[in-house]
Amino acid sequence: MKKNIAIIGCGNLGKSIAHGLLQNPNFDAGQLILTRRNVTSLEEFATKGVRVFTDNAKAAAEAEIVILGVKPYNVKPIMQEISSELDISKHTIISLATGVTLSEIASEISSDAVIFRAMPNVAADIQESVTCVCHQNASDTQVQEVNELFNSIGITIPIDENLMEAATVLGACGIAYVLRFMRAMIQGGIQIGFDSATASKIVNQTMKGAAELMIQNNLHPEEVIDKVTTPKGCTIVGLNEMEHHGFSSSLVRGVLASFEKIEK
Ligand SMILES: NC(=O)C1=CN([C@@H]2O[C@H](COP(=O)(O)OP(=O)(O)OC[C@H]3O[C@@H](n4cnc5c(N)ncnc54)[C@H](OP(=O)(O)O)[C@@H]3O)[C@@H](O)[C@H]2O)C=CC1
Numbered sequence: 495m496k497k498n499i500a501i502i503g504c505g506n507l508g509k510s511i512a513h514g515l516l517q518n519p520n521f522d523a524g525q526l527i528l529t530r531r532n533v534t535s536l537e538e539f540a541t542k543g544v545r546v547f548t549d550n551a552k553a554a555a556e557a558e559i560v561i562l563g564v565k566p567y568n569v570k571p572i573m574q575e576i577s578s579e580l581d582i583s584k585h586t587i588i589s590l591a592t593g594v595t596l597s598e599i600a601s602e603i604s605s606d607a608v609i610f611r612a613m614p615n616v617a618a619d620i621q622e623s624v625t626c627v628c629h630q631n632a633s634d635t636q637v638q639e640v641n642e643l644f645n646s647i648g649i650t651i652p653i654d655e656n657l658m659e660a661a662t663v664l665g666a667c668g669i670a671y672v673l674r675f676m677r678a679m680i681q682g683g684i685q686i687g688f689d690s691a692t693a694s695k696i697v698n699q700t701m702k703g704a705a706e707l708m709i710q711n712n713l714h715p716e717e718v719i720d721k722v723t724t725p726k727g728c729t730i731v732g733l734n735e736m737e738h739h740g741f742s743s744s745l746v747r748g749v750l751a752s753f754e755k756i757e758k
């Protein structure tokens with residue numbers, strides 16, 4: 495795809511997406527435009543040939559795909575700022591904002607506008623995001639184009655808009671839950687004798703191995719857990735102890751708490 499892409503409000507997630515896109519050999523840095531008010535932290539991109547602006551309207555005017563990377567409460571003012579530069583026959587708008595609906599965005603421009611909501615996660619940085627996507631008014635070609643964009647930084651899953659909040663929790667918040675689990679594993683590893691660096695290395699590779707096993711062999715976790723838990727062995731003792739302390743229950747409740755926070 496050779497279209498220009500503007501990320502308006504290039505913060506944590508925007509930068510991850512930009513890093514991921516720039517690793518793609520078919521993606522030209524000149525296609526990318528990044529904005530925020532304080533552009534100091536975007537200098538690394540400018541040195542690679544990315545256009546870095548503070549002027550959101552100018553960025554929108556120079557792009558065909560406009561990604562809204564701002565906080566949810568900034569979507570409306572940003573749309574008002576850039577709407578004079580948006581041409582609904584030219585622009586595809588992609589909002590990353592949690593909880594802001596397609597119709598809320600459309601109300602700032604036109605009900606006929608081509609608008610996507612996309613929910614990636616920060617693993618976009620290394621092209622390992624999962625991005626759930628829904629849209630309004632997009633043609634098959636436009637859907638393909640947006641899928642291609644997010645496939646270049648991971649995998650893309652089309653969903654109905656009513657699942658976008660659930661997607662936010664499972665995929666976008668989810669990476670934080672997984673990392674907190676990893677931190678706890680590392681802490682346990684230190685307590686049983688490893689230095690932090692070695693414990694981290696073991697935990698990182700164990701996580702990667704577990705995830706790849708599920709992905710490559712298309713398995714449910716419990717199928718592999720059964721193979722690891724020797725009867726009367728140490729794994730089942732550890733797992734049961736974790737469950738006595740509410741391990742699975744606390745994760746499920748955390749997922750629900752995040753979901754309820756978005757739904758409020
Ligand atoms: N972080 C994550 O993992 C995920 C976030 N999201 C969603 O993505 C969006 C961004 O999240 P995140 O990246 O964490 O947030 P950040 O705050 O890191 O990024 C938003 C950026 O917007 C910029 N900004 C604020 N006002 C303006 C403005 N008027 N014009 C241009 N830029 C502006 C800010 O920079 P400056 O102050 O310099 O202008 C800031 O860097 C949110 O809507 C969030 O819900 C979705 C999935 C995952």
Ligand SMILES: O=C(O)[C@@H]1CCC=N1
Pocket residue numbers: 592662666667
């Ligand atoms: O915590 C948040 O609100 C955002 C949405 C998903 C990840 N970060």
